Amino acid sequence: MDFKDYYQIMGLAPDASLAEIKRTYKKLARKYHPDVSKEPDAEVRFKEVGEAYAVLKDPEKRAAYDKYGKNWESGQSSPPPDWDSGFEYRGGQTGGQSGGQNQEDYSDFFESMFGDRFGQEFGSNQSGQQRRPNNNRGEDSHAKVTIELEDAYNGAARSITLQSPEVDQQGRVVNKQRTLKIKIPKGVKQGQKIRLSGQGSPGFNGGKAGDLYLELAFNSHAIYRVVQHDVYLDLPITPWEAALGATVKVPTPAGSVDLKIAPGTKTGQKLRLKSRGIPAKTPGDLYVVTQIVLPAADTDEAKALYKKMHDELDFNPRKALGV
Amino acid sequence: MNDIILQGVLLDEDTEFSLEEFCYACSSPTTWVVTLVEVGVLDPVNYQQISLEEQTQWKFSADSLKRARTAMRLQRDLGINEAGIALVLDLLEEIEVLESKVEKLSKTK
Numbered sequence: 001m002d003f004k005d006y007y008q009i010m011g012l013a014p015d016a017s018l019a020e021i022k023r024t025y026k027k028l029a030r031k032y033h034p035d036v037s038k039e040p041d042a043e044v045r046f047k048e049v050g051e052a053y054a055v056l057k058d059p060e061k062r063a064a065y066d067k068y069g070k071n072w073e074s075g076q077s078s079p080p081p082d083w084d085s086g087f088e089y090r091g092g093q094t095g096g097q098s099g100g101q102n103q104e105d106y107s108d109f110f111e112s113m114f115g116d117r118f119g120q121e122f123g124s125n126q127s128g129q130q131r132r133p134n135n136n137r138g139e140d141s142h143a144k145v146t147i148e149l150e151d152a153y154n155g156a157a158r159s160i161t162l163q164s165p166e167v168d169q170q171g172r173v174v175n176k177q178r179t180l181k182i183k184i185p186k187g188v189k190q191g192q193k194i195r196l197s198g199q200g201s202p203g204f205n206g207g208k209a210g211d212l213y214l215e216l217a218f219n220s221h222a223i224y225r226v227v228q229h230d231v232y233l234d235l236p237i238t239p240w241e242a243a244l245g246a247t248v249k250v251p252t253p254a255g256s257v258d259l260k261i262a263p264g265t266k267t268g269q270k271l272r273l274k275s276r277g278i279p280a281k282t283p284g285d286l287y288v289v290t291q292i293v294l295p296a297a298d299t300d301e302a303k304a305l306y307k308k309m310h311d312e313l314d315f316n317p318r319k320a321l322g323v
Numbered sequence: 324m325n326d327i328i329l330q331g332v333l334l335d336e337d338t339e340f341s342l343e344e345f346c347y348a349c350s351s352p353t354t355w356v357v358t359l360v361e362v363g364v365l366d367p368v369n370y371q372q373i374s375l376e377e378q379t380q381w382k383f384s385a386d387s388l389k390r391a392r393t394a395m396r397l398q399r400d401l402g403i404n405e406a407g408i409a410l411v412l413d414l415l416e417e418i419e420v421l422e423s424k425v426e427k428l429s430k431t432k
Binding site for chain 1: 327328329330331332333334335337347348350385389392396397400401411415426
């Protein structure tokens with residue numbers, strides 16, 4: 001377990017004022033909020049900053065942290081036995097279900113310092129009770145699964161591992177891992193959700209368990225682009241196929257098909273293969289976008305052919321430019 | 324250890340949530356969801372037919388769920404008010420559209 005330098009995480013000096021800490025937190029929270037941020041590690045940074053702020057905004061926790069931080073030796077796994085002597089904690093353990101933002105996600109370092117004492121007490125303004133409609137049903141939970149485009153054509157089974165925070169007998173929050181195998185039905189699209197009844201958080205006092213919502217996301221594909229239910233493919237063709245027309249083999253996620261290229265086809269033309277997109281209730285289409293590729297003039301034969309075109313074709317692609 | 328393959332329900336275009344189900348799914352109180360409807364962040368699919376007094380009859384599409392959950396996080400984590408959330412969500416959607424256009428353009432180059 002590593003020591004966390006909360007001042008460094010927030011880019012603050014150790015003597016920063018409370019006003020400065022609040023202001024910095026607000027700026028960083030906007031910068032790294034996972035819904036808004038384009039930073040690649042936004043989610044991790046957002047959690048770190050939230051954890052640092054939870055300590056530094058609270059004068060008592062901050063004082064304990066300042067004292068403890070000095071005596072931390074690397075490799076140490078838990079605080080010295082009397083590290084917190086002389087500090088008095090308000091609030092203490094309140095127990096109960098989670099009240100605010102993701103405190104179950106705080107680091108081991110945080111847990112070892114503040115876990116037992118502070119338990120669940122902080123977080124956003126006690127919205128827990130208010131948030132839950134008033135019965136004993138467990139909360140719904142949410143997770144993401146990434147799948148391949150081919151899975152949307154054929155259906156698939158995927159295993160996912162979920163971390164779910166649970167409250168143990170001592171009232172502490174522990175992360176429990178569980179693995180579920182999920183059937184991915186045919187015809188799904190990006191961002192769609194699957195609901196698994198009763199796979200969310202357990203209910204209270206015999207109440208029903210919540211539901212689990214899985215959001216589907218496609219891994220980016222080497223050759224296809226997906227827009228809703230439609231699939232796009234860039235298809236390289238030769239100049240003579242484009243000029244004279246041809247029948248060429250085209251891959252689709254469901255196997256290759258023959259496609260007719262009309263004479264006089266240009267680069268960037270969109271050819272629609274009806275219902276060859278994702279096989280949803282209303283199947284999507286597959287769009288083939290033509291890309292004319294020139295052969296390299298790297299042999300004498302190829303050079304001679306280009307030369308022949310130069311000599312025999314009256315072709316000026318810059319006519320419209322007036323030159 | 325566990326070889327059972329779970330089969331869920333795919334929430335497609337035709338899936339509708341009742342107000343109660345919807346509030347559960349986005350872990351939000353009813354009052355918050357009603358506020359989001361009032362400021363136009365969420366559109367119940369049958370909003371036209373149902374008056375504001377009959378909110379319990381509202382039905383929500385599965386697509387709204389993502390919006391509602393993002394709205395909930397923006398309010399909780401950044402303290403943004405309803406009007407701000409509406410604006411952020413609209414801008415995020417616009418960015419998403421623009422980004423997919425950029426991606427398309429840079430791929431065909």
